[in-house]
Amino acid sequence: MAKRRKVGNLMALAVLSALVQQPMHPYQMASVLREHGKDQNMKIKWGSLYTVVQNLEKHGLVEAGESVRQGGRPERTVYRITDAGRAELTDWVRELLSTPEHEQSRFTAALSVLAVLSPGEAADLLAQRLTALEKALAARRTALAEAAREVPRLFLVEEEYELAVAEAEIGFVRGLLGELTSGTFPGLADWQVFSETGVVPPELAELMERGLHPQ
Amino acid sequence: MAKRRKVGNLMALAVLSALVQQPMHPYQMASVLREHGKDQNMKIKWGSLYTVVQNLEKHGLVEAGESVRQGGRPERTVYRITDAGRAELTDWVRELLSTPEHEQSRFTAALSVLAVLSPGEAADLLAQRLTALEKALAARRTALAEAAREVPRLFLVEEEYELAVAEAEIGFVRGLLGELTSGTFPGLADWQVFSETGVVPPELAELMERGLHPQ
DNA sequence: ATGCGTATACTCGCTCACGAGTAGTCAAGG
DNA sequence: CCTTGACTACTCGTGAGCGAGTATACGCAT
Known part of the structure; x- marks a missing residue:
């Protein structure tokens, strides 16, 4: 509550x-x-x-x-x-x-408007993010290991948590990026067409009319 | 930047x-x-x-x-x-x-002051969180599957991301909870003593003097 | 006709967060 | 002994964010 x-x-x-x-x-x-x-x-x-x-x-x-x-x-x-x-x-x-609570991350916001970019550019940017994330994760991991030699776990759980979440994000980004670069992402062709020509594929256009309404 | x-x-x-x-x-x-x-x-x-x-x-x-x-x-x-x-x-x-950016979650904040609770109570509360998270995840998963029948993946990636992160959180909480209930969490005894009597174990007291300084 | 609930379409004013500025102190260097 | 830069310790103005309120219109039942 x-x-x-x-x-x-x-x-x-x-x-x-x-x-x-x-x-x-x-x-x-x-x-x-x-x-x-x-x-x-x-x-x-x-x-x-x-x-x-x-x-x-x-x-x-x-x-x-x-x-x-x-x-x-x-x-x-x-x-x-x-x-x-x-x-x-x-x-x-x-x-x-x-009690868990819904928090909005900036990355979520970005993903929710992913369609404004071309698939190629999206892939490039995700690749950038991925390397940045990996670098940061490595640094934090060693820092944590370092700290763990002095400080008891009890005072490091929050960092462990953040690392766990960071790993998940990396996994997700890597997965998505893989689908984009390998071309296995469903609807990739439509997306490509749309980003080049601005043409919305017909089955999508219909959706937008009545509002795409998850849930 | x-x-x-x-x-x-x-x-x-x-x-x-x-x-x-x-x-x-x-x-x-x-x-x-x-x-x-x-x-x-x-x-x-x-x-x-x-x-x-x-x-x-x-x-x-x-x-x-x-x-x-x-x-x-x-x-x-x-x-x-x-x-x-x-x-x-x-x-x-x-x-x-x-460019990834550091965002502070409320749960992280909570974990960083975990020591103010007793280990037993912490375990109880984490158990509550766990069930709440699992319930929410299940609901969102079915909602996503539902939506996926109409809406192309492109417009659902942000939800996929959130689910991935939610899974990671569940994994973390489950792990931590496991260590607490099984008693394998390092320093659990000290923590227990501290929460009951307020007595800080000597090697910890020394740390607090000079400030525990990760990194 | 009249009442009532619900949808539309905002507006207002408060609170709160914050960055940038300030002003004094200390230590070291020239 | 004077300057410079870093540290200590805060203050204050700005402006963003938001909740709660408001007012009108429409539909439906009575």
Whole structure:
């Protein structure tokens, strides 16, 4: 049911999880998250960080402790998590973990308008993607193996998950690309004709009239 | 390098691709998209739709034609795509297709704070997710098979992709769940102790001091 | 005729995310 | 001892995104 969270931004989750370990000021949260490699997946957005912390405070999920001034630096407010914050954190994780939700990826969007390109060009671009994906996967795999020598698995599962998904994407792209280059993709000829001449094959034209209606 | 698009919202891509077929007014775009099953993946947000169309117009990617009034209904402005719009569409698809980009999923976020739960509870929740995922996958598979009897593959690749990714997620969750329930997950005992008593095992405590720093 | 539900076709105003800017501090180099 | 560049620590304005509301029209039953 995905109940509306008081603070919906996923960065709030990261902030809460950082504050569970120890009280901190916002800038330190950023460093801690960065050290955990969270910035790999989720670029740290400064604007959001401070807004999120404020919102968390407004809803009583964190509270400001003493504000320390060290050196001539601007005063830093140290925040700590409240009981309500801890409750929100666990409840939120429970929800995120148990109930899958539909997320729209940019690649999905691209595939859904694939027909605007010619099959040849589509194949070229997919080939580019494939090599990029493979390179990235290899790099992340070695980085993970590296990290695994120090850090327990528990803190690396999210990366394992992402790698699993990345592998699936590679498999899909490779498959599709194979069909395109070998010519076994069904309807490839029609697609080719359409992209060259703009002529829609008759059985398709009929479909478009009444709207192609999956499901 | 993922150049900034004039109109960055992915809904703009859908709008452009709809207008390539024929000129329409915004509400009709929504119906067309819905008929294409685009709303399955991407809920139609009314607020965005009209803003996006306006922005597209502002940047010369679409242009308003005559505004038709039929019956006593509010006047509908019919938009058509411009040459610049067509160029933007293909260029955008090219980019989306060729260059993978890191997207942060909610499940990844959840996994990255998995440690706040006890292993037992994590296993329960993952089991819930697993059944939900399997049910959804089965439904989507039959829906796809159904659609495939009418609609050419070309217009279903995005759904195939999503199913492939969904399968990978299921595989991952099943694997992780298996390790948790069978007790073969490395460090499970430490995790259990920590979740019950809050005591961090010594070799881990040391890590947290200097920051666990993957890569 | 009249009421009611549903489809059409938007509009408005709030919230939230974020990038780019700012301003002080420190360390090192010339 | 002065400059330069990197780091610390935030602030603020902009603008995108969206949900909820609105208003009219049509069809169908009563």
